[in-house]
Amino acid sequence: MAGNVIELNKDNFEEEVLKSELPVLVDFWGPRCVPCMGLMPVVEELAEIYAGKMKFTKLNTAENRRLAIQLKVMSLPTFQFYKNGELVDQLQGNFGREEIEEKIRAIIG
């Protein structure tokens, strides 16, 4: 079963990410970004493993370009990590499951 990954947009970003009680992972992706598509099943798997400890979300940058640029994401794949409404860490470019889990563990403590 795929984990629960919430689809973000400009209307729910504040509620789901900035006001979240749990730390949040935001997966910035785009339909033309092949590495992003490769990471998607990884994120779904991690969402299941870390359910209740971290919230997993994804943002389609093709449909939310302004929001992505506003968040200073202009290159894919990028993952941002938020805690208490603040950006605390980021992964960019060439990263895989290992790097993602490392960040998650560091953030959930």
Next chain:
Amino acid sequence: MERYDVIIIGAGPAGLSAALYSARSKLSTLYIEKLSTGGQAATTDEIENYPGFAHGISGPELTAQMEEQAKRFGAKKLLAEVKGIELSGADRIVKTTKGDFIAKVVIIASGAAPKLLGCPGELEFRARGVSYCATCDAAFYEGANVMVVGGGDSAVEEACYLTKFANKVTLVHRRDTLRATKVLQERAFANEKLEILWNTVVEEIIGTDVVEKVRLKNVVTAEVFEREIDGIFIYVGLKPNTEFVKGLVNMDEQGYIITDENMRTNIPGIYAAGDVRQKLLRQVVTAAADGAIAAYHAEKYIEECTG
């Protein structure tokens, strides 16, 4: 520990072609990928020079087909990062982030990654205006003013691709001629949205939150000047992904693995194929050919060993 006849490291065109040939020869075959299928080919929007596709094919589509073909003959896939290869008698032990696997033959097809430009601001503004993948990021630059650095096939091809999105694309090249093939050069020269700055290098990428401008230098006149830009794409060559076999197989000074024409490295039972190998022409078609040759000789090697 799981045992295979052949383990292939990398799922780009070389690795997938090796997996296809190996699996189709009825050898038990595992291919290991760290990121996503297709390697660099999957980040290419349009591949026009792979024979058999008269009107071109997108990189992701071509490599997805290659993977399906390899899987159809029974090749298995593992998503993991390879940390190293150890030798134990005739066994080749592949150490990964998901455990160790034993093979009779290992084919290294781990490819190459974009080289960094190495100027101030590059790392600071990575993903904030600095990019290495036009296919991934072009959509962020709709109507923008972008710069591409480099003079090879990738730089010129991606600069042309970016003109579909950006208002203006400036190609910056340190020499006075392009290294890219003639057909790409002609396309670039004919493109009205594309400007080329010859004999020019990027000295610094400057911005506050995101990239705002670059400081450039003309290497002939020594003139230093600035240009305002929204983004910069860097295509200044490749660095082979061979850290994990450093000290094990012979490499040249740039880190490319040295093989003979049968794709053999200096270690029996370890082969290399594709961009990771020291060679002159790095293309999808030559990577696929390398993979086929490596798998063929792997089969011969296994037959000889098991007699």
